[in-house]
Ligand SMILES: [Cu+2]
């Protein structure tokens with residue numbers, strides 16, 4: 001049982017944390033370096049160690065985890081994103097610093113050979129407790145988005161954090177699969193999981209938790225809960241959670257979203273701004289004619305329900321189409337800036353010179369979001385009251401991508417937080433690193 | 434308890450009235466082309482603004498608080514079940530601007546007033562924040578999020594973090610050029626976990642432009658006639674329907690609502706929805722076609738029901754959505770199969786036009802998902818059939834058995 005004082009303290013720490021976050025965000029998001037590529041580790045030989053450590057939640061709480069570390073470094077949540085290329089032979093060596101046997105299974109990889117296992121394990125050959133080692137080898141046969149996770153004491157070890165993403169790229173550049181229907185401009189990973197801190201506390205104390213009583217209280221994208229998802233990759237104060245989840249694109253470009261259901265619960269992931277279209281599930285294109293048609297049989301939807309263990313690849317594109325007003329705020333005679341597209345009737349963002357048909361209320365009747373530029377127009381800034389906005393210096397259009405089970409938009413008892421991040425549509429010409 | 438609330442509410446109403454009467458706080462401002470008196474109804478069809486926007490349609494809603502009752506009447510023993518405090522929207526289209534605050538206060542509806550528009554229209558949707566009269570400590574803003582609106586711009590997307598939201602006493606008119614047909618939904622996005630749990634959600638769907646084709650138009654061999662309706666612009670009549678029914682699933686945690694009413698800390702971590710509903714009602718109220726008034730202030734706050742009725746041989750479009758913020762629901766039509774023709778306000782077609790529609794008896798609907806499913810009653814004998822969730826623990830109204838997400842499909846001869 002928590003006392004009221006505990007709750008009050010949590011509130012204070014969360015508020016401090018959010019205040020600090022906003023200050024830091026100004027530097028890190030706005031001038032930031034949110035990558036258009038997926039952070040991870042490339043190569044063919046990977047050296048992972050299962051070990052214990054701590055992660056930080058969006059409300060400031062610290063949670064004990066087990067996770068995979070790369071090259072003997074920090075434990076991390078999720079495990080290192082392994083990025084490989086189709087056709088390569090991949091070797092993963094697992095060392096075990098934990099006090100129970102661990103392993104790795106690679107769902108979707110068909111020819112995994114295990115060498116040096118200390119025990120047979122449940123879903124994969126194991127590295128023995130405290131110092132064991134095992135090596136897995138497979139050929140990265142089929143491009144796609146996959147996950148890897150422990151095959152030992154799975155209910156508990158997945159909850160504790162022993163999982164990660166495996167991305168197999170085709171030989172073609174900027175395509176998810178070997179078909180032009182899967183081409184993209186930017187790609188982002190959305191590794192969805194949740195955790196119940198009571199289980200982690202029990203494990204740290206050496207107790208045996210009751211998994212049947214599991215009830216998640218933190219909901220994560222790429223190992224972080226909101227608002228930490230907004231921060232860059234590799235920020236120094238989250239050393240065990242190196243992956244951010246902010247995403248960026250431009251109008252009419254195509255984003256590849258690689259979504260992994262990595263926890264023990266189902267999640268409904270809603271994309272504000274536009275529908276996505278599914279390209280593939282579990283690394284297999286949705287095709288009407290296998291091997292020929294490309295990804296032509298995927299659904300368009302605004303919410304993706306992802307079950308544990310599933311992966312989805314989908315494309316998403318914001319076109320600013322047919323809104324009935326000029327998103328650049330031009331008057332009829334204005335030049336066609338910034339891209340020229342808005343004066344071309346063939347372009348989706350064609351609405352040149354049309355004003356927004358309604359007045360926006362005076363400031364005294366409005367509350368302003370931190371990511372509101374002060375202007376309804378793309379790439380522009382508007383007047384804001386002192387202390388409002390400030391996190392959107394390029395005038396981008398921000399869209400929240402989040403769990404539409406809104407009970408998951410909290411960090412323990414503190415809202416908002418949880419499984420949320422932002423997709424930013426930047427004005428044409430704004431560089432995306 | 435009730436008396437104290439009653440006193441408090443009167444004081445708040447008095448102070449609100451005073452505040453707005455002196456012009457200090459209120460600016461109800463309904464924007465609608467061709468509306469000369471600000472009530473959200475187009476009355477001058479020669480107005481230049483209207484002539485510039487001849488496809489305009491207008492709606493005026495308020496965001497505030499109110500009450501509903503659950504369907505567990507065998508538990509309460511009264512005409513209505515357990516009363517829940519809620520936040521919600523109310524329809525004030527046609528109400529003069531000076532009366533909007535008065536009419537909208539403590540008048541929240543569940544689900545929110547339905548928004549039904551035609552492709553090609555321009556929707557001017559005005560939201561006025563009337564405040565939460567039973568929670569004078571709160572000064573929360575509200576928004577409308579048209580869930581699924583393609584290519585939304587943040588200014589009209591209703592996400593407070595990235596946009597603007599409207600304070601108590603103010604109005605914000607959202608403008609939408611209405612495009613893709615299909616089943617959407619809408620909700621407030623301010624403090625979404627709280628405001629959605631509290632009830633700020635409703636139905637929104639767009640009817641296809643193909644409905645308006647000239648009589649006799651040949652759609653790839655399918656001849657269109659006046660009055661024919663389609664879920665999508667299918668080009669071949671494959672999504673034709675005779676009647677449509679929105680079926681929105683939702684759920685509420687009574688402890689959360691009671692905590693809110695009593696100004697207690699909100700149990701986010703312990704949130705546990707035990708009233709599951711269709712169109713704002715648990716069974717058997719889901720099949721009661723009467724509009725229902727709440728037991729607190731008599732406002733008719735549950736106007737919708739979920740009874741599905743058709744004549745044998747008709748095609749029935751179910752516009753299924755889920756806005757529960759805690760639950761996934763599988764919705765089952767055990768006797769009459771459903772042909773799913775759309776999800777996420779998109780026809781089930783591949784990028785090359787392949788038909789991806791399918792027949793099923795059940796759909797799994799996550800939070801924020803929608804399905805367009807057509808019941809073909811050609812071979813169905815007249816009678817009463819069921820539509821319910823196979824998450825059978827939700828066939829209850831909290832502690833009352835035989836309730837929750839269940840309704841009837843009545844096929845007339
Ligand atoms: Cu609200």
Ligand SMILES: [Cu+2]
Nearest residue numbers: 578580620801
């Ligand atoms: Cu939504």
